[in-house]
Amino acid sequence: MKIIHCADIHLGSKMDNTFSKEIAEKRKSALRNSFSRMVDYAKENGIKVIVLSGDVFDSDRPFKKDKDFLYSVIEKNPEIDFLYLRGNHDIGGDSENNYENLKTFTDKWLSYKYNNVTISGIEITAENCTSFYSTLNLEKDACNIVMLHGQIASGMGKDKINLSKLRDKNIDYLALGHVHEYKSEMIDDRGKWAYSGCLEGRGFDETGEKGFIQIDISNGDVRLEFVPFAENEIIEMSIDISDIKDAYSASLAVRKAIAFDKQNIYRIILTGDVDYTVDDLSADVEKYLSAYCLLVRVKDKTHRKIDINAFDGDTSLKGEFVRTVYASDYSDEDKIRIISYGLKALANERGLE
16 A cells, blocks of 8 residues: 655745745745645555645635635545644644545544554644543554654653654554654654655745655555655755855856756855955845746855955055954954954945844
Protein backbone atom coordinates (compact mmCIF):
# COMPACT_ATOMS: atom_id res chain seq x y z
CA MET A 1 0.00 0.00 0.00
CA LYS A 2 1.19 3.52 -0.83
CA ILE A 3 0.20 6.61 1.15
CA ILE A 4 1.09 10.29 0.82
CA HIS A 5 1.79 12.24 3.99
CA CYS A 6 1.71 16.02 3.69
CA ALA A 7 0.92 18.96 5.98
CA ASP A 8 1.13 22.71 6.45
CA ILE A 9 -0.18 23.75 3.06
CA HIS A 10 -1.59 26.97 4.57
CA LEU A 11 -4.07 27.78 1.83
CA GLY A 12 -4.98 31.44 2.11
CA SER A 13 -1.65 32.69 3.43
CA LYS A 14 -1.40 36.41 2.66
CA MET A 15 2.39 36.65 2.21
CA ASP A 16 1.98 40.39 1.49
CA ASN A 17 4.51 41.30 4.17
CA THR A 18 7.22 39.29 2.43
CA PHE A 19 6.49 39.78 -1.25
CA SER A 20 4.99 42.38 -3.53
CA LYS A 21 1.27 42.03 -4.25
CA GLU A 22 2.03 40.49 -7.66
CA ILE A 23 4.47 37.90 -6.29
CA ALA A 24 2.21 37.18 -3.29
CA GLU A 25 -0.66 36.33 -5.66
CA LYS A 26 1.63 33.99 -7.60
CA ARG A 27 2.69 32.30 -4.37
CA LYS A 28 -0.95 31.82 -3.32
CA SER A 29 -1.64 30.19 -6.67
CA ALA A 30 1.44 28.01 -6.22
CA LEU A 31 0.02 26.64 -2.94
CA ARG A 32 -3.12 25.51 -4.75
CA ASN A 33 -1.22 24.29 -7.83
CA SER A 34 1.17 22.13 -5.80
CA PHE A 35 -1.70 20.51 -3.91
CA SER A 36 -3.51 19.77 -7.19
CA ARG A 37 -0.33 18.39 -8.77
CA MET A 38 0.26 16.19 -5.70
CA VAL A 39 -3.19 14.66 -6.15
CA ASP A 40 -2.37 14.03 -9.83
CA TYR A 41 0.86 12.38 -8.68
CA ALA A 42 -1.16 10.14 -6.37
CA LYS A 43 -3.46 9.05 -9.21
CA GLU A 44 -0.53 8.39 -11.55
CA ASN A 45 1.24 6.26 -8.93
CA GLY A 46 -1.68 4.23 -7.63
CA ILE A 47 -1.83 6.01 -4.26
CA LYS A 48 -5.27 5.71 -2.69
CA VAL A 49 -4.78 7.57 0.60
CA ILE A 50 -3.48 11.09 1.34
CA VAL A 51 -3.05 12.04 5.00
CA LEU A 52 -3.17 15.77 5.76
CA SER A 53 -1.54 16.34 9.15
CA GLY A 54 -2.87 19.80 9.89
CA ASP A 55 -2.86 23.41 8.73
CA VAL A 56 -4.33 22.74 5.32
CA PHE A 57 -5.76 26.24 5.71
CA ASP A 58 -3.94 29.23 7.19
CA SER A 59 -6.96 30.14 9.32
CA ASP A 60 -9.94 28.53 11.00
CA ARG A 61 -12.04 30.86 8.84
CA PRO A 62 -10.61 30.17 5.39
CA PHE A 63 -11.42 32.23 2.33
CA LYS A 64 -14.29 30.85 0.25
CA LYS A 65 -11.96 30.58 -2.75
CA ASP A 66 -9.63 28.26 -0.85
CA LYS A 67 -12.42 26.18 0.69
CA ASP A 68 -14.06 25.75 -2.69
CA PHE A 69 -10.74 24.68 -4.17
CA LEU A 70 -9.95 22.06 -1.53
CA TYR A 71 -13.37 20.47 -1.44
CA SER A 72 -13.63 20.51 -5.22
CA VAL A 73 -10.35 18.57 -5.47
CA ILE A 74 -11.68 16.06 -2.93
CA GLU A 75 -15.01 15.73 -4.72
CA LYS A 76 -13.40 15.28 -8.15
CA ASN A 77 -11.09 12.52 -6.92
CA PRO A 78 -13.41 9.97 -5.26
CA GLU A 79 -10.88 7.15 -5.76
CA ILE A 80 -8.57 8.78 -3.19
CA ASP A 81 -9.32 9.01 0.52
CA PHE A 82 -8.27 12.31 2.14
CA LEU A 83 -7.68 12.03 5.90
CA TYR A 84 -7.76 15.60 7.22
CA LEU A 85 -6.60 16.31 10.77
CA ARG A 86 -6.80 19.99 11.64
CA GLY A 87 -3.79 21.80 13.12
CA ASN A 88 -3.25 24.86 15.30
CA HIS A 89 -4.08 27.22 12.42
CA ASP A 90 -7.24 25.60 11.09
CA ILE A 91 -8.57 23.85 14.19
CA GLY A 92 -11.95 25.16 15.22
CA GLY A 93 -12.94 25.75 11.61
CA ASP A 94 -15.26 23.69 9.48
CA SER A 95 -13.97 20.45 7.97
CA GLU A 96 -16.80 19.58 5.63
CA ASN A 97 -17.23 15.81 5.79
CA ASN A 98 -20.17 15.35 3.43
CA TYR A 99 -17.88 13.56 0.98
CA GLU A 100 -17.39 9.81 1.34
CA ASN A 101 -13.68 10.11 0.61
CA LEU A 102 -13.04 12.85 3.21
CA LYS A 103 -12.20 11.42 6.64
CA THR A 104 -11.85 13.84 9.54
CA PHE A 105 -10.82 13.75 13.19
CA THR A 106 -11.92 15.24 16.50
CA ASP A 107 -10.50 15.70 20.00
CA LYS A 108 -11.02 11.95 20.56
CA TRP A 109 -9.02 9.22 18.85
CA LEU A 110 -10.55 8.06 15.56
CA SER A 111 -9.24 5.28 13.31
CA TYR A 112 -9.71 4.32 9.66
CA LYS A 113 -8.77 0.84 8.43
CA TYR A 114 -7.34 -0.17 5.06
CA ASN A 115 -6.83 -3.95 5.17
CA ASN A 116 -4.03 -4.44 7.72
CA VAL A 117 -3.19 -0.72 7.89
CA THR A 118 -4.87 1.38 10.58
CA ILE A 119 -4.62 5.18 10.45
CA SER A 120 -5.45 6.91 13.73
CA GLY A 121 -5.49 10.56 14.68
CA ILE A 122 -6.53 13.08 17.28
CA GLU A 123 -6.67 16.87 17.26
CA ILE A 124 -4.70 18.19 20.23
CA THR A 125 -6.58 20.69 22.40
CA ALA A 126 -6.00 22.39 25.74
CA GLU A 127 -8.33 19.84 27.32
CA ASN A 128 -6.74 16.63 25.97
CA CYS A 129 -3.10 17.68 25.59
CA THR A 130 -1.90 15.63 28.56
CA SER A 131 -4.36 12.74 28.41
CA PHE A 132 -4.33 11.71 24.74
CA TYR A 133 -1.18 9.61 25.19
CA SER A 134 -2.81 7.20 27.62
CA THR A 135 -5.98 6.83 25.54
CA LEU A 136 -4.13 5.62 22.43
CA ASN A 137 -4.64 1.87 22.01
CA LEU A 138 -3.27 0.20 18.89
CA GLU A 139 -3.31 -3.44 17.86
CA LYS A 140 0.11 -5.00 17.98
CA ASP A 141 -0.38 -7.05 14.81
CA ALA A 142 -1.65 -4.17 12.66
CA CYS A 143 0.47 -1.69 10.72
CA ASN A 144 -0.30 1.49 12.65
CA ILE A 145 -0.02 5.01 11.30
CA VAL A 146 -0.74 7.84 13.74
CA MET A 147 -1.47 11.45 12.74
CA LEU A 148 -0.70 14.39 15.06
CA HIS A 149 -0.04 18.10 14.69
CA GLY A 150 2.35 19.86 17.03
CA GLN A 151 5.91 20.58 18.05
CA ILE A 152 8.07 17.79 19.42
CA ALA A 153 8.88 18.78 23.00
CA SER A 154 10.20 17.35 26.25
CA GLY A 155 7.08 18.38 28.13
CA MET A 156 3.35 18.21 27.51
CA GLY A 157 0.87 20.91 26.59
CA LYS A 158 -1.23 22.36 23.81
CA ASP A 159 0.47 21.98 20.41
CA LYS A 160 3.23 19.88 22.02
CA ILE A 161 4.12 16.25 21.34
CA ASN A 162 6.21 14.33 23.86
CA LEU A 163 7.70 11.41 21.92
CA SER A 164 8.72 9.58 25.06
CA LYS A 165 5.01 9.17 25.87
CA LEU A 166 4.45 7.48 22.49
CA ARG A 167 7.17 4.84 22.76
CA ASP A 168 6.11 1.19 22.90
CA LYS A 169 2.61 2.11 21.67
CA ASN A 170 2.81 -0.12 18.56
CA ILE A 171 3.26 2.89 16.26
CA ASP A 172 4.86 2.06 12.92
CA TYR A 173 4.75 5.58 11.52
CA LEU A 174 3.91 8.91 13.17
CA ALA A 175 2.78 11.39 10.49
CA LEU A 176 3.40 14.84 11.96
CA GLY A 177 2.52 18.37 10.94
CA HIS A 178 3.57 21.80 12.25
CA VAL A 179 7.29 21.98 11.39
CA HIS A 180 7.82 23.31 7.87
CA GLU A 181 10.82 21.24 6.87
CA TYR A 182 11.30 17.51 6.35
CA LYS A 183 12.62 15.64 9.39
CA SER A 184 12.53 11.97 10.36
CA GLU A 185 13.88 9.80 13.17
CA MET A 186 12.95 6.68 15.15
CA ILE A 187 10.38 6.74 17.96
CA ASP A 188 11.49 3.40 19.33
CA ASP A 189 12.70 0.07 17.97
CA ARG A 190 9.50 -0.30 15.95
CA GLY A 191 8.31 3.05 14.71
CA LYS A 192 9.48 6.15 12.86
CA TRP A 193 8.27 9.74 13.10
CA ALA A 194 8.45 12.36 10.38
CA TYR A 195 7.48 15.90 9.57
CA SER A 196 6.68 16.16 5.88
CA GLY A 197 7.33 19.90 5.92
CA CYS A 198 5.25 22.24 3.78
CA LEU A 199 4.50 21.87 0.07
CA GLU A 200 5.68 25.41 -0.73
CA GLY A 201 7.92 27.81 1.15
CA ARG A 202 5.98 30.98 1.94
CA GLY A 203 8.87 33.27 2.89
CA PHE A 204 12.59 33.56 3.41
CA ASP A 205 12.26 31.65 6.70
CA GLU A 206 11.12 28.58 4.71
CA THR A 207 14.01 28.00 2.35
CA GLY A 208 15.14 24.76 0.73
CA GLU A 209 13.37 21.78 -0.81
CA LYS A 210 9.69 21.41 0.06
CA GLY A 211 7.34 18.56 -0.76
CA PHE A 212 5.67 15.50 0.76
CA ILE A 213 6.48 12.00 2.00
CA GLN A 214 5.52 8.87 0.12
CA ILE A 215 4.98 5.93 2.46
CA ASP A 216 5.37 2.43 1.01
CA ILE A 217 4.02 -0.39 3.18
CA SER A 218 4.84 -3.96 2.25
CA ASN A 219 4.60 -6.99 4.54
CA GLY A 220 4.58 -4.73 7.58
CA ASP A 221 7.70 -2.88 6.46
CA VAL A 222 7.29 0.92 6.28
CA ARG A 223 9.60 2.77 3.88
CA LEU A 224 9.68 6.56 3.48
CA GLU A 225 10.67 8.67 0.51
CA PHE A 226 10.72 12.46 0.62
CA VAL A 227 9.46 13.81 -2.72
CA PRO A 228 10.54 17.42 -3.52
CA PHE A 229 7.53 19.01 -5.15
CA ALA A 230 7.51 22.80 -4.80
CA GLU A 231 6.52 24.89 -7.78
CA ASN A 232 8.88 27.64 -6.57
CA GLU A 233 11.81 26.83 -4.31
CA ILE A 234 13.12 29.57 -2.02
CA ILE A 235 16.92 29.44 -1.91
CA GLU A 236 19.31 31.37 0.32
CA MET A 237 23.05 31.48 -0.36
CA SER A 238 26.02 33.48 0.83
CA ILE A 239 28.47 34.54 -1.87
CA ASP A 240 31.95 35.92 -1.20
CA ILE A 241 32.61 38.82 -3.57
CA SER A 242 35.92 39.99 -2.12
CA ASP A 243 37.88 42.43 -4.29
CA ILE A 244 35.09 43.08 -6.79
CA LYS A 245 35.19 46.58 -8.28
CA ASP A 246 31.54 47.24 -9.11
CA ALA A 247 27.99 45.89 -8.79
CA TYR A 248 27.97 44.27 -12.23
CA SER A 249 31.10 42.29 -11.36
CA ALA A 250 29.38 41.23 -8.14
CA SER A 251 26.35 40.01 -10.12
CA LEU A 252 28.65 37.96 -12.37
CA ALA A 253 30.25 36.37 -9.30
CA VAL A 254 26.78 35.43 -8.00
CA ARG A 255 25.72 33.96 -11.36
CA LYS A 256 28.93 31.92 -11.47
CA ALA A 257 28.17 30.46 -8.04
CA ILE A 258 24.43 29.81 -8.57
CA ALA A 259 22.59 28.05 -11.40
CA PHE A 260 19.53 30.30 -11.41
CA ASP A 261 16.11 28.86 -12.21
CA LYS A 262 13.40 31.13 -13.62
CA GLN A 263 10.81 29.51 -11.30
CA ASN A 264 12.71 30.02 -8.06
CA ILE A 265 13.09 32.77 -5.46
CA TYR A 266 16.52 33.70 -4.13
CA ARG A 267 17.96 35.58 -1.20
CA ILE A 268 21.64 36.33 -1.78
CA ILE A 269 23.90 37.38 1.08
CA LEU A 270 26.96 39.24 -0.22
CA THR A 271 30.04 38.76 1.97
CA GLY A 272 33.75 39.52 1.77
CA ASP A 273 35.94 42.62 1.66
CA VAL A 274 35.21 45.19 -1.03
CA ASP A 275 36.24 48.74 -1.85
CA TYR A 276 34.18 51.28 0.08
CA THR A 277 33.36 53.20 -3.12
CA VAL A 278 30.91 50.46 -4.22
CA ASP A 279 27.67 52.34 -3.47
CA ASP A 280 24.11 50.94 -3.65
CA LEU A 281 25.63 47.49 -4.05
CA SER A 282 22.63 45.37 -3.01
CA ALA A 283 20.10 47.38 -5.03
CA ASP A 284 22.19 47.29 -8.19
CA VAL A 285 23.01 43.58 -7.92
CA GLU A 286 19.28 42.87 -7.53
CA LYS A 287 18.59 44.71 -10.78
CA TYR A 288 21.27 42.76 -12.66
CA LEU A 289 19.95 39.40 -11.37
CA SER A 290 16.21 40.03 -11.60
CA ALA A 291 15.92 38.69 -15.16
CA TYR A 292 17.18 35.23 -14.13
CA CYS A 293 14.55 34.19 -11.58
CA LEU A 294 11.06 34.82 -10.27
CA LEU A 295 12.36 37.08 -7.49
CA VAL A 296 15.72 37.95 -5.94
CA ARG A 297 16.56 39.82 -2.77
CA VAL A 298 20.15 40.82 -2.05
CA LYS A 299 21.58 41.74 1.34
CA ASP A 300 24.93 43.47 1.56
CA LYS A 301 26.93 41.94 4.42
CA THR A 302 30.32 42.88 2.98
CA HIS A 303 33.01 44.77 4.85
CA ARG A 304 34.57 47.82 3.27
CA LYS A 305 38.33 47.91 2.84
CA ILE A 306 39.52 51.24 4.15
CA ASP A 307 42.77 52.95 3.11
CA ILE A 308 43.28 55.54 5.84
CA ASN A 309 45.93 57.30 3.76
CA ALA A 310 43.34 58.06 1.10
CA PHE A 311 41.57 60.36 3.57
CA ASP A 312 44.59 62.40 4.74
CA GLY A 313 43.71 65.45 2.69
CA ASP A 314 39.98 64.81 2.46
CA THR A 315 38.14 67.76 4.04
CA SER A 316 34.69 66.26 3.43
CA LEU A 317 32.43 64.79 6.10
CA LYS A 318 33.61 61.32 5.02
CA GLY A 319 37.24 62.23 5.61
CA GLU A 320 36.56 63.74 9.03
CA PHE A 321 34.45 60.74 10.01
CA VAL A 322 37.10 58.17 8.99
CA ARG A 323 39.94 60.04 10.74
CA THR A 324 37.88 60.44 13.93
CA VAL A 325 37.07 56.73 14.10
CA TYR A 326 40.69 55.72 13.41
CA ALA A 327 41.84 57.97 16.26
CA SER A 328 39.42 56.30 18.70
CA ASP A 329 40.15 53.51 21.18
CA TYR A 330 38.01 50.94 19.35
CA SER A 331 39.63 47.69 18.18
CA ASP A 332 40.79 47.56 14.55
CA GLU A 333 37.92 45.20 13.73
CA ASP A 334 35.35 47.54 15.30
CA LYS A 335 36.88 50.55 13.53
CA ILE A 336 36.45 48.85 10.16
CA ARG A 337 32.88 47.89 10.96
CA ILE A 338 31.95 51.39 12.20
CA ILE A 339 33.54 53.05 9.19
CA SER A 340 31.86 50.59 6.83
CA TYR A 341 28.40 51.30 8.27
CA GLY A 342 29.09 55.02 8.47
CA LEU A 343 30.16 55.27 4.83
CA LYS A 344 27.09 53.28 3.83
CA ALA A 345 24.89 55.72 5.70
CA LEU A 346 26.65 58.73 4.24
CA ALA A 347 26.22 57.29 0.76
CA ASN A 348 22.50 56.58 1.48
CA GLU A 349 23.03 52.87 0.81
CA ARG A 350 20.10 50.53 1.43
CA GLY A 351 20.22 47.53 3.71
CA LEU A 352 21.98 49.12 6.68
CA GLU A 353 21.25 46.94 9.71
